[in-house]
Amino acid sequence: MIESIKGISLIIGLGIVIRYAYRFIMFVYAFSLRAPVNIKKYGSWVVVTGATDGIGKAYCHQFAKKGLNICLVSRSQEKLNLVASEIENKYNVQTKVISFDFNTTDDTKYQALYKQLGGLDIGVLVNNVGISYEHPMYLDELQPSTIESLINLNVRSLTVLSKFVLPTMSEKKRGCIINLSSFSGIAPSGVALLSVYSGTKAYVEKFSLALNTEYAKRGVFVQCITPGIVVSNMSKVRRTSLFVPSPEAFTRSAVATIGHEKITTGYWSHEIQAFFIKSLPEFVTEKILFDMHLGQRKRALNKKKQN
Ligand SMILES: NC(=O)c1ccc[n+]([C@@H]2O[C@H](COP(=O)([O-])OP(=O)(O)OC[C@H]3O[C@@H](n4cnc5c(N)ncnc54)[C@H](OP(=O)(O)O)[C@@H]3O)[C@@H](O)[C@H]2O)c1
Numbered sequence: 263m264i265e266s267i268k269g270i271s272l273i274i275g276l277g278i279v280i281r282y283a284y285r286f287i288m289f290v291y292a293f294s295l296r297a298p299v300n301i302k303k304y305g306s307w308v309v310v311t312g313a314t315d316g317i318g319k320a321y322c323h324q325f326a327k328k329g330l331n332i333c334l335v336s337r338s339q340e341k342l343n344l345v346a347s348e349i350e351n352k353y354n355v356q357t358k359v360i361s362f363d364f365n366t367t368d369d370t371k372y373q374a375l376y377k378q379l380g381g382l383d384i385g386v387l388v389n390n391v392g393i394s395y396e397h398p399m400y401l402d403e404l405q406p407s408t409i410e411s412l413i414n415l416n417v418r419s420l421t422v423l424s425k426f427v428l429p430t431m432s433e434k435k436r437g438c439i440i441n442l443s444s445f446s447g448i449a450p451s452g453v454a455l456l457s458v459y460s461g462t463k464a465y466v467e468k469f470s471l472a473l474n475t476e477y478a479k480r481g482v483f484v485q486c487i488t489p490g491i492v493v494s495n496m497s498k499v500r501r502t503s504l505f506v507p508s509p510e511a512f513t514r515s516a517v518a519t520i521g522h523e524k525i526t527t528g529y530w531s532h533e534i535q536a537f538f539i540k541s542l543p544e545f546v547t548e549k550i551l552f553d554m555h556l557g558q559r560k561r562a563l564n565k566k567k568q569n
Pocket residue numbers: 311312313314315316317318335336337338339341362363364365390391392393415442443444445488489490491492493494495496497
């Protein structure tokens with residue numbers, strides 16, 4: 263009796279060890295030796311929303327380096343012209359800029375955007391534009407207009423833009439759509455004090471996975487990227503560290519996962535953090551995240567008082 267319990271435990275234990283060893287080897291392989299796919303096979307243009315800063319701008323540089331033409335979409339015409347000329351001077355590619363404010367529900371404005379995108383052979387769409395809170399807050403402290411803009415920018419923009427590019431992509435049987443989610447979207451407990459942000463990013467994750475299944479057989483690859491903290495104006499983190507890459511390092515790594523993973527953090531150290539976020543008991547991550555954001559809220563409010 264004792265012997266057979268020992269035997270069964272040994273087999274189960276071995277199974278678990280083999281499973282994690284396999285995951286670990288795949289993880290190392292994915293972020294080191296694996297060859298990237300040829301992104302030009304999807305088409306000659308990449309459209310990036312929120313292209314003038316942070317992660318979006320860094321994505322533009324990575325794709326241009328690979329010889330793809332870049333269409334940049336965000337609000338400020340000045341920033342657009344600046345980033346586009348930077349790219350044209352550095353890489354031998356074409357650029358196009360479109361000034362557009364995604365903080366809108368107005369379909370006629372979107373029609374004007376579609377018209378400008380119409381002529382391009384779009385291979386990759388990067389749904390990057392997104393905003394978060396000024397600082398962590400309780401829902402009752404959020405302005406109704408902030409809730410509106412979170413939904414317009416984080417949910418509406420990528421849903422309608424994907425709908426715009428998908429018919430052509432599935433007709434050509436090639437294309438790739440990348441949606442930017444976040445740790446906040448994959449944490450099983452959600453993220454308290456960023457409830458609306460965290461909810462919009464969870465929408466991105468589920469929407470992308472469902473779409474990937476819908477369109478995989480029609481040659482369109484849909485990918486969902488779920489980063490941790492990256493240096494940017496949005497994250498308000500200015501210094502890189504082991505767990506906080508620069509937008510350049512982050513997107514170099516994320517671009518290499520295109521065509522391979524349909525959902526990934528995009529970066530090796532974020533992959534390790536995500537593993538713990540998903541495997542720790544939920545009450546532990548819930549408490550860690552809540553305490554962390556309570557601290558951030560307190561510091562932000564103190565800073566406001568001083569000014
Ligand atoms: N940074 C992080 O730690 C992190 C972590 C996880 C996920 N993410 C996600 O990654 C994405 C990019 O984040 P980021 O940190 O790179 O942001 P960022 O540095 O704040 O850049 C935002 C970009 O979006 C544009 N933009 C802002 N509002 C816009 C509007 N209403 N209409 C059109 N364009 C607009 C901005 O240009 P204009 O001002 O000229 O419009 C800018 O190019 C977001 O979806 C975010 O949720 C970021």
